[in-house]
Amino acid sequence: MNLAELNKIAVAMVAPGRGILAADESSGTIKKRFDAIGVESTADNRRDYRELLFRAGEAMSKCISGVILYDETIRQSAKDGTPLVKVIEKAGAIPGIKVDKGTKPLPFSPGEVITEGLDGLRERLVEYRGLGAKFAKWRAVIDIGAAIPSYAAIMTNAHALARYAALCQDEGIVPIVEPEVLMDGEHDAERCRVITEWLLKTVFEQLYYQKVALEGMVLKPNMVIAGKKARNRAGVEEVADKTVKVLKACVPAAVPGIAFLSGGQSDEEATAHLDAMNKIGGLPWRLTFSYGRALQAAPQKAWSGRPENVAAAQRAFTHRAMMNSLATRGQWKQDLEKRHNRLCRPPTWTARRDWNGRPARADRETRNVCSRPAGERKAQLFTVS
Numbered sequence: 001m002n003l004a005e006l007n008k009i010a011v012a013m014v015a016p017g018r019g020i021l022a023a024d025e026s027s028g029t030i031k032k033r034f035d036a037i038g039v040e041s042t043a044d045n046r047r048d049y050r051e052l053l054f055r056a057g058e059a060m061s062k063c064i065s066g067v068i069l070y071d072e073t074i075r076q077s078a079k080d081g082t083p084l085v086k087v088i089e090k091a092g093a094i095p096g097i098k099v100d101k102g103t104k105p106l107p108f109s110p111g112e113v114i115t116e117g118l119d120g121l122r123e124r125l126v127e128y129r130g131l132g133a134k135f136a137k138w139r140a141v142i143d144i145g146a147a148i149p150s151y152a153a154i155m156t157n158a159h160a161l162a163r164y165a166a167l168c169q170d171e172g173i174v175p176i177v178e179p180e181v182l183m184d185g186e187h188d189a190e191r192c193r194v195i196t197e198w199l200l201k202t203v204f205e206q207l208y209y210q211k212v213a214l215e216g217m218v219l220k221p222n223m224v225i226a227g228k229k230a231r232n233r234a235g236v237e238e239v240a241d242k243t244v245k246v247l248k249a250c251v252p253a254a255v256p257g258i259a260f261l262s263g264g265q266s267d268e269e270a271t272a273h274l275d276a277m278n279k280i281g282g283l284p285w286r287l288t289f290s291y292g293r294a295l296q297a298a299p300q301k302a303w304s305g306r307p308e309n310v311a312a313a314q315r316a317f318t319h320r321a322m323m324n325s326l327a328t329r330g331q332w333k334q335d336l337e338k339r340h341n342r343l344c345r346p347p348t349w350t351a352r353r354d355w356n357g358r359p360a361r362a363d364r365e366t367r368n369v370c371s372r373p374a375g376e377r378k379a380q381l382f383t384v385s
């Protein structure tokens, strides 16, 4: 293992102001996303959609450090024949690959799952490295219910995560280690904290036993947050405070960075929580994003499968990427959501009305005016180095 090289990649993945775009939805998941916007899930449509994200120049060059791809996507080429991996690299980001094969029911553990994909993983890693992947991802899923999670689910999933991480490092690939406590249930944030702590402690124990070098990995955890069906949802400050506390208790400072999943939070919630954690400051690792839904929900809706909507979808993606970039520095403000989004839009030109309030005739005294207030037209909201 070349630890210096692994560390260099891991550090670049969590560089200040940048985070990871998780575009690694399996064929089943992307079909669900496309169904919601009325788009048929064909290989060409999936390629066109992902290509528009990777060609969103400003977002990719200023805010995105890496992109997690799915097996199909890492082999695909853009419409002009350029491999998508090259499009990503040209934009200044690092290509990565999801290597787990999804979840299967865990025997004798009703309601619980184990992530599969270890068989033949070494050979697949070699192939993916040849295709340009510099990092990989494996997601373990832990659900909270009245009688779960069980010790068996925590232990087997942590063991598999460490097996995967060790294989990655042995093949010169940085592992993103993703132990996710789902936010599907009725549990409150305190129960999420307890389970997250148990899971993270077990994962780092397994990483230690299996000789994974912490300097050459990135952790991708859930935030400590109440379940979607909880009666009382914790506020932004409480989520930030509880998450930082549990991470400090479980994650050694040798880990270069932590890139959160969004897990079903709204776009703005995911940004606000990340921002609040970075505002706390004084942390031993970088805290950033590795969002799927919280980066893609808006561009997917704006695109809706129409070529004429590509620019609007890229603007929606750029907006979310920039808001999250600010959050990695603790510089996001709620009022930037509307202001920046407006600045992302091309100006709309509308005809002046005449003194009677009727639309002025184009051949008379009409002078078109920009819908954007003059002071805002050139405003520079922020720069990302």
Ligand code: 13P
Pocket: 022, 139, 178, 261, 262, 263, 264, 290, 291, 292, 293, 294
């Ligand atoms: P979400 O941000 O939509 O949770 O996806 C992140 C991810 O990569 C899940 O494995």
